[in-house]
Amino acid sequence: MSGLSQHSDYADVIIVGGGMVGLALACALRHTGLQIVVIERGEPQVRYSLGRDCRVSAIVRGNVRILEGLGVWKYLQEDASPMRQMRVWDHQEAGGIRFDCSEIEEDALGYLVENSCTQQAMHRAILESDNVEFCCPAEIAELQWQREQVTVKLTDGRTLNTPLLVGADGVRSWVREQAGIGVWQRDYKQKGIVATVRPQQSHRGQAFQRFLPTGPLAMLPMTDDLCSIVWSAENSEAERLMRMEDDAFLQALNLTFGPMLGRVVEAGERAAFPLKGQLARHVVRERVALIGDAAHCIHPLAGLGVNLGIRDAMVLAQEIADARRFDEDWGALSVLDRYMKQRLPDVLSIMASMEGFHQIFTGRLPGLKELRGLGMRLAGNSGAIKQILMRNSTGLSLPVPKQIS
Numbered sequence: 001m002s003g004l005s006q007h008s009d010y011a012d013v014i015i016v017g018g019g020m021v022g023l024a025l026a027c028a029l030r031h032t033g034l035q036i037v038v039i040e041r042g043e044p045q046v047r048y049s050l051g052r053d054c055r056v057s058a059i060v061r062g063n064v065r066i067l068e069g070l071g072v073w074k075y076l077q078e079d080a081s082p083m084r085q086m087r088v089w090d091h092q093e094a095g096g097i098r099f100d101c102s103e104i105e106e107d108a109l110g111y112l113v114e115n116s117c118t119q120q121a122m123h124r125a126i127l128e129s130d131n132v133e134f135c136c137p138a139e140i141a142e143l144q145w146q147r148e149q150v151t152v153k154l155t156d157g158r159t160l161n162t163p164l165l166v167g168a169d170g171v172r173s174w175v176r177e178q179a180g181i182g183v184w185q186r187d188y189k190q191k192g193i194v195a196t197v198r199p200q201q202s203h204r205g206q207a208f209q210r211f212l213p214t215g216p217l218a219m220l221p222m223t224d225d226l227c228s229i230v231w232s233a234e235n236s237e238a239e240r241l242m243r244m245e246d247d248a249f250l251q252a253l254n255l256t257f258g259p260m261l262g263r264v265v266e267a268g269e270r271a272a273f274p275l276k277g278q279l280a281r282h283v284v285r286e287r288v289a290l291i292g293d294a295a296h297c298i299h300p301l302a303g304l305g306v307n308l309g310i311r312d313a314m315v316l317a318q319e320i321a322d323a324r325r326f327d328e329d330w331g332a333l334s335v336l337d338r339y340m341k342q343r344l345p346d347v348l349s350i351m352a353s354m355e356g357f358h359q360i361f362t363g364r365l366p367g368l369k370e371l372r373g374l375g376m377r378l379a380g381n382s383g384a385i386k387q388i389l390m391r392n393s394t395g396l397s398l399p400v401p402k403q404i405s
C-alpha cells in the first residue's frame with residue numbers, strides 16, 4: 001500500500017484493476033492533486049519462459065512517447081528491446097512486406113517489453129506521488145449506485161465513496177457486469193501460444209509475422225537476442241502444439257517459421273491463451289467508465305491491445321483533469337461521453353482491421369489468395385500507403401495527450 005490513509009472514505013477516482021491499463025490511468029492522474037485508489041484483487045503470477053515473463057507486449061512508438069511523458073519509460077527503457085523492422089509474409093510466400101522505422105524517420109517502430117516489467121515501472125512511477133493508494137490484495141464486496149456518487153464496500157469492511165468508478169479489470173470485467181453492460185463477442189476459436197525462444201542468429205531488431213491458414217506466428221525481438229513467439233492457432237492445433245515434447249515443438253516451430261534467424265535452438269515453457277474479440281455495448285454509464293480490455297479486446301496479431309488501453313487511460317485522464325479545472329463533475333455522463341467519443345474511432349478502426357486481417361489470412365474463399373498477394377504488393381510498393389499504414393499502426397498519427405497536469 002502507498003499514499004492515502006487506510007481509513008479515508010472518499011476517493012476522487014477509484015480504479016478497479018491494477019493491470020497495465022489501470023496503472024497507466026493512475027500514473028496519468030498522479031500529479032493532478034486528485035485522490036486515486038486502485039483496487040487490485042491480486043496480480044496474476046508471472047509465468048517464466050527461459051527466465052523471462054512469457055507475457056510480453058509490443059509497445060508502439062506513439063505509446064512510448066506517452067510513457068515518456070508519463071515518466072514511466074525511464075524505468076522501463078533498459079528492459080525494452082527496439083523493433084526496427086517488421087517483416088510480414090504469408091504461408092505461400094506471396095508478396096511479403098517489410099516495414100522499416102527509417103521510412104517514418106523514427107528510431108524504432110516500437111519496443112518489446114515483458115508485461116511484468118511494464119507493471120513494475122508503473123508502480124515505481126506511482127510511488128513518486130502521495131495521491132495514489134494501491135490496495136492489493138483487495139476486492140469489492142458490494143457497490144451502491146447513487147445520483148452523486150458510488151459507494152464501494154470492500155471485502156475487508158472498508159467503505160469508500162467516489163464520483164467515478166473506472167473498470168480496468170480486464171476482459172471478464174466485474175465492474176462492467178455490475179453496471180449491467182453487455183458485450184459483443186467474437187470467438188476466434190484460436191489460442192495464442194506464447195514462449196521465449198533462442199534463435200541461432202541475432203535478430204538485429206527485426207520482428208517477423210508469418211500468416212498461416214491456421215493463424216499468425218509472430219517472432220518478436222527481446223533483449224539479449226532472445227525472441228518471444230506468439231503462435232495463434234485453431235484450438236485443436238494449439239492443443240496439439242501445447243502437448244508436444246520440447247524437441248517436437250522446436251522442430252514444428254522451425255518448420256513453420258523457416259530459416260530467417262538460422263535455427264531456433266531452444267524454446268522455454270509455453271503458455272496458451274484463448275483469443276477472442278470483444279466490445280462492451282457501452283463504454284461509459286453515469287459514474288462508470290471502462291478502459292482497456294474491460295472495454296474492448298482484440299486479436300493479438302497486431303500487438304495493439306494494451307496500446308489501445310493506454311490511449312484510453314490518457315484520454316480519460318485528460319477529461320477528468322479538464323472537468324476538475326472547469327469545476328465539472330467528472331463522473332457525470334456528459335463528461336464521460338467526451339472520453340467515449342474520442343476513443344471510439346481509434347478502437348473501432350483497429351477492431352475492424354483485425355477482423356479484416358483475420359478473414360483475409362485465414363479465410364478459404366476462392367480469390368482470397370490473389371487478393372492478399374495484390375494487397376501486400378500494393379502496400380509494399382507504394383511508399384505513401386506504407387507510410388500511412390506505419391504511422392497509423394504505431395499510433396504516431398493520433399492526437400493523444402502525453403502529459404496531464
Ligand SMILES: Cc1cc2nc3c(=O)[nH]c(=O)nc-3n(C[C@H](O)[C@H](O)[C@H](O)COP(=O)(O)OP(=O)(O)OC[C@H]3O[C@@H](n4cnc5c(N)ncnc54)[C@H](O)[C@@H]3O)c2cc1C
Pocket residue numbers: 016017018019020021022039040041042043044056057058059138139140168169170171173174175192193194230273291292293294300302303304305306307308309
Ligand atoms: C497472447 C497475447 C499476446 C498479446 N500481445 C500484445 C502486444 O504485443 N501488444 C499489445 O498492445 N497487447 C497485446 N496483448 C493484449 C494485452 O495483453 C491486453 O490488452 C492487456 O493485458 C490488457 O490490459 P488490462 O490492464 O486492460 O487488463 P488485464 O491485463 O487483464 O488486467 C486486469 C487487472 O484487473 C484485475 N482484476 C480483475 N478483476 C478484478 C476485480 N474484480 N477486482 C480487482 N481487480 C480485478 C486483474 O487481477 C488484473 O490485474 C496480447 C494478448 C495476448 C492474449
